[in-house]
Each structure stands twice: as structure tokens, then as C-alpha cells.
Amino acid sequence: MSTVDLASSTRRVRIEINERAVEAEVEPRLLLADFIRERAGLRGTHLGCEHGVCGACTVQLDGEPVRSCLMLAVQADGRSVRTVESLGRGGLHPLQRAFIECHGVQCGFCTPGILMSIEPLVQEGRTLTREEIRHALSGNLCRCTGYQGIIAAVELALSWAHT
Amino acid sequence: MKPAPFAYDAPRETAQVVELLAKYGDDAKVLAGGQSLIPLLNFRLARPDRLIDVTRVPALSNIEPRDGSLVIAAATRQATLERSALTAQGWPLLIEALRYVAHSQIRALGTVGGSVAHADPAAELPAAFMTLDARFHLRCARGARTVPAAEFFVSYFTTALEPDELLEEIEVPPLPGGTGYAFVEFARRHGDFALGGAAALITLDARGMCRHISLTLLGAETPWRSPQTEQVLVGNPPDEQNLVEAAHAAVQGFEPSGDIHGSTEYRIGLAETMALRALRRALDRAHTGGRPT
Ligand SMILES: Cc1cc2nc3c(=O)[nH]c(=O)nc-3n(C[C@H](O)[C@H](O)[C@H](O)COP(=O)(O)OP(=O)(O)OC[C@H]3O[C@@H](n4cnc5c(N)ncnc54)[C@H](O)[C@@H]3O)c2cc1C
Ligand code: FES
Ligand code: FES
Numbered sequence: 001m002s003t004v005d006l007a008s009s010t011r012r013v014r015i016e017i018n019e020r021a022v023e024a025e026v027e028p029r030l031l032l033a034d035f036i037r038e039r040a041g042l043r044g045t046h047l048g049c050e051h052g053v054c055g056a057c058t059v060q061l062d063g064e065p066v067r068s069c070l071m072l073a074v075q076a077d078g079r080s081v082r083t084v085e086s087l088g089r090g091g092l093h094p095l096q097r098a099f100i101e102c103h104g105v106q107c108g109f110c111t112p113g114i115l116m117s118i119e120p121l122v123q124e125g126r127t128l129t130r131e132e133i134r135h136a137l138s139g140n141l142c143r144c145t146g147y148q149g150i151i152a153a154v155e156l157a158l159s160w161a162h163t
Numbered sequence: 164m165k166p167a168p169f170a171y172d173a174p175r176e177t178a179q180v181v182e183l184l185a186k187y188g189d190d191a192k193v194l195a196g197g198q199s200l201i202p203l204l205n206f207r208l209a210r211p212d213r214l215i216d217v218t219r220v221p222a223l224s225n226i227e228p229r230d231g232s233l234v235i236a237a238a239t240r241q242a243t244l245e246r247s248a249l250t251a252q253g254w255p256l257l258i259e260a261l262r263y264v265a266h267s268q269i270r271a272l273g274t275v276g277g278s279v280a281h282a283d284p285a286a287e288l289p290a291a292f293m294t295l296d297a298r299f300h301l302r303c304a305r306g307a308r309t310v311p312a313a314e315f316f317v318s319y320f321t322t323a324l325e326p327d328e329l330l331e332e333i334e335v336p337p338l339p340g341g342t343g344y345a346f347v348e349f350a351r352r353h354g355d356f357a358l359g360g361a362a363a364l365i366t367l368d369a370r371g372m373c374r375h376i377s378l379t380l381l382g383a384e385t386p387w388r389s390p391q392t393e394q395v396l397v398g399n400p401p402d403e404q405n406l407v408e409a410a411h412a413a414v415q416g417f418e419p420s421g422d423i424h425g426s427t428e429y430r431i432g433l434a435e436t437m438a439l440r441a442l443r444r445a446l447d448r449a450h451t452g453g454r455p456t
Binding site: 009011027028029031034050051052055058061064065066067069070071072074075117135136138139 | 164165166167168169170171173194197198201202204205206214216218242265266267268269271272352353354
């Protein structure tokens with residue numbers, strides 16, 4: 001295996017994060033999650049497993065929830081990312097209020113990933129059965145709550161979206 | 164952990180991908196959705212010198228009909244295939260299989276060709292493509308070739324792809340009208356890799372006898388397409404007794420490897436149950452003209 005010359009292989013990337021362009025010189029191996037946390041300074045995106053299983057790092061890429069631990073920053077060059085910090089800028093987002101009301105949060109480690117996974121469903125005003133809500137949450141692990149509060153919170157937020 | 168350093172290219176043309184693969188061969192790896200490769204990089208189980216990102220090549224992300232077949236360019240995202248109306252209409256088995264692939268957040272980046280090239284023994288798409296008699300179009304600087312699914316999957320995580328070869332397209336032939344289909348599997352939690360699963364197609368003739376049968380089990384060294392099942396059913400009535408016999412025949416010679424999640428014996432038993440459920444559901448749909456039920 002030959003050694004790769006790091007200096008020559010850094011690249012300049014420009015990623016729009018929460019409607020703000022963030023530009024930086026990065027090594028190709030930098031994960032999008034670390035770009036968000038360390039270059040953009042947004043620490044709401046958490047890293048749990050770094051192999052796609054826990055969902056804590058979930059952000060939206062061009063509107064779709066994806067794992068930011070399984071994407072390189074260079075792959076997100078020129079694209080648009082939304083993190084949990086984009087929610088509730090003018091007061092709490094309904095999803096955040098519902099999580100507080102239903103005790104959907106304990107330590108909060110999993111919460112940002114869950115909010116970013118579910119937010120598009122609330123946005124679209126979807127009507128989901130409890131089973132469909134559980135399915136929508138299946139890509140996010142929580143080690144504290146036992147999930148019932150989270151499911152109730154999503155149900156509540158979806159019901160508000162309809163009124 | 165974090166990946167070891169590597170160089171990165173993001174070409175815009177298939178020809179450039181092929182040139183880079185010819186130049187770097189074994190030292191380079193194709194990066195598609197990264198949903199299998201990046202975990203390996205993060206844990207340093209893979210340390211390629213160079214990644215060739217194929218997701219910025221427009222020609223490699225495309226779904227189109229061609230002479231009645233469905234042609235899926237390799238870097239098409241799994242989420243895109245899942246939403247494809249053309250696929251839902253003519254090849255709904257693929258849509259049913261995709262629902263079992265990981266979670267929506269993974270399918271949003273994971274590609275169809277990446278799943279095929281990765282060849283995880285528990286993966287759904289390889290089994291579905293085997294059932295559908297798909298053909299894989301490969302390209303390298305030395306030329307292009309086409310490999311049928313039955314010859315493409317060689318072993319665990321091993322395919323017919325050479326280090327300098329790109330999987331370019333997957334071609335799925337049309338199914339006879341009224342073909343019933345089913346994909347079923349069992350996993351401990353939704354989105355986990357399956358402990359067992361089966362994909363089935365059943366076409367009946369005018370008298371209600373089995374005209375064409377295709378059944379594949381997942382979980383062994385390669386997707387296991389059972390010729391015995393076809394022998395038991397073709398030309399015969401698809402009654403419950405024959406389906407039971409066909410499912411039993413399916414696991415003859417099927418050798419899944421056991422691990423902490425399930426022994427070989429357990430997995431064989433599970434596969435037989437999955438085969439029977441897949442055959443029953445495919446038959447129901449064959450009776451209703453191949454429509455989803
Ligand atoms: C938490 C989690 C759960 C998952 N669960 C499932 C599951 O239940 N079922 C399932 O099937 N999969 C599952 N996956 C895997 C997922 O489907 C991957 O997307 C898929 O296996 C690989 O596709 P990719 O596009 O991400 O490929 P990559 O990760 O980019 O590449 C995988 C391999 O294929 C090679 N490759 C990719 N494209 C090509 C090409 N066009 N030509 C030649 N070589 C190529 C790469 O070099 C690499 O070796 C899971 C993944 C995660 C992270
Ligand atoms: S840190 Fe990305 S899924 Fe766990
Ligand atoms: S609240 Fe602690 S992990 Fe979910």
C-alpha cells in the first residue's frame with residue numbers, strides 16, 4: 001500500500017448548512033458529521049456508533065434524512081444540509097414541544113437524530129398509524145426512554161399538524 | 164474511529180471511472196452510497212488508497228425501460244428505485260424486497276448496484292435479482308461483458324467483478340402477465356439483516372397449473388435458487404400439499420452458516436418456513452392477476 005500525500009489531496013468544499021454556506025479545506029476522509037460538528041461548530045448532531053446503526057447522527061440532505069456518519073464531507077460538496085439547530089429558531093418547533101410534553105427526552109443523546117428523521121413527516125402533514133410511527137422510528141435507537149414517550153410525542157406532533 | 168487517509172476522485176463520466184479503475188485497480192475502491200463501505204473505513208477494516216465516487220456520474224443514476232426490460236444504472240439510489248412507478252408496475256418484487264433493506268435513512272444514500280457488488284449473504288436485492296433472472300452489465304478498460312445473476316455471485320462478499328471492473332447496469336427481463344410475486348423475511352428487529360428470507364415468482368397457465376416458478380433463499384454463501392422447487396411445481400397444480408413439498412425441496416442442499424444469532428439448523432428451518440410463505444403469497448397474487456394484495 002502506498003502512502004497518500006495528504007497535503008495534495010485536501011479539497012475545498014462548500015456545504016450549505018441550515019441556510020448558511022460553510023466553506024472549508026478538508027481531507028477526503030472527513031465525515032460529514034465531523035464537518036458539521038467541528039467545522040460548522042454545530043454540536044447538536046451526535047455521533048454514537050459511526051456505522052449507521054444508532055441514528056444519532058441523522059441530518060437532512062436536500063430534505064431527506066441520512067446518516068451523517070456514513071457520508072464524507074466531500075460528497076456533500078455543493079449540497080444542502082439541515083441539522084437539529086434549524087428547528088425552533090422562532091420558538092420551539094411543535095415536534096420539540098411534543099417531546100417535552102410526552103417525556104420523549106431523557107438524556108437527549110438520541111433526540112436530534114429522531115427529530116431530523118421525523119420532521120419531514122410532520123412537515124408533510126402525514127397521517128400515520130401507531131404501527132407506521134414505530135416503523136418510521138425504527139432507524140433510531142434510544143437507550144433511555146423505552147420509546148413509549150417518543151411514539152406518543154410523534155403522534156401528538158402529527159395530530160397538531162392537522163389542526 | 165475515523166477512516167485512514169485516502170485520495171478521492173469524483174468523475175462525471177463513466178469513461179473516467181473506468182480509466183481510474185484501470186490505472187489504480189486493486190489500490191482503489193468504487194464509492195457508491197457508502198452505506199457498507201464507509202462503516203468499513205470508519206473501523207479501518209478497509210484501507211483503500213483511493214476512492215472513486217460514482218454518484219456524481221449522471222449516466223450511472225437512471226432507471227429506464229429497454230426492449231421490455233427494466234434497466235437500472237448501478238449508482239441509482241435504493242430510495243429512487245423504491246419510488247419508481249415503472250418498477251412498481253412491472254417488477255413489484257423489487258419494491259417489496261427494498262422495504263426490508265435497512266432503514267429509509269440508509270436507503271436514501273445506499274445504491275442498488277452497491278448492494279449487488281457488496282454481496283452480503285443476507286442482502287435482499289441480490290436474492291431478488293437472482294429470482295428475476297437479472298443480468299449484470301460490467302465495464303472496464305479492457306471491454307464490457309454481461310454476467311447472469313446465477314454466475315455473478317461467487318461467495319460471501321465476493322462477485323464476478325474484477326478489481327478494475329465497474330458494475331454499470333442491471334437489466335431485469337419482463338415477467339409474463341399475471342405473475343404472482345412475494346418477498347418475505349424474518350429479522351429480530353425491523354431493518355436488521357435477515358436471519359432468513361425468500362423471494363418467489365409464480366406464473367400459472369390457463370388451466371391453473373404452474374407454468375413458471377422461481378424461488379430464491381437468502382442467507383447462504385450465495386443467493387440460493389432452488390431447481391428442486393421448480394421441478395416439484397412446474398406442470399403441477401399449486402395446491403397446498405405441493406407448496407409444502409416445494410418449500411421442503413427448496414432447502415435441500417441449502418447451507419447457511421450459523422452464528423450467535425441462529426444455528427445452521429435453525430436457519431434451514433426458518434428458510435423452509437419463509438419459502439412456504441413466499442410461495443403462498445405469490446400464488447395468491449397469481450390468482451389475482453399479479454396485483455399487489
Ligand atoms: C445500519 C445498516 C443496516 C443495513 N441493513 C441492510 C439490510 O437489511 N439489507 C441489505 O441488503 N443491506 C443493508 N445495509 C447495506 C446497504 O444496503 C448498503 O447500501 C449496500 O449494501 C451497499 O450499497 P452502497 O451503495 O452503500 O455501496 P458502498 O458502501 O459504496 O459500496 C459497497 C461495496 O461495493 C462496491 N461497489 C459499489 N458500487 C459499485 C459498482 N457500481 N461497481 C463496482 N463495485 C461497486 C464498493 O467498492 C464496495 O466494495 C445496511 C447498512 C447499514 C449501515
Ligand atoms: S453515529 Fe451515525 S448512525 Fe450511529
Ligand atoms: S433519551 Fe437517552 S438515548 Fe434517547
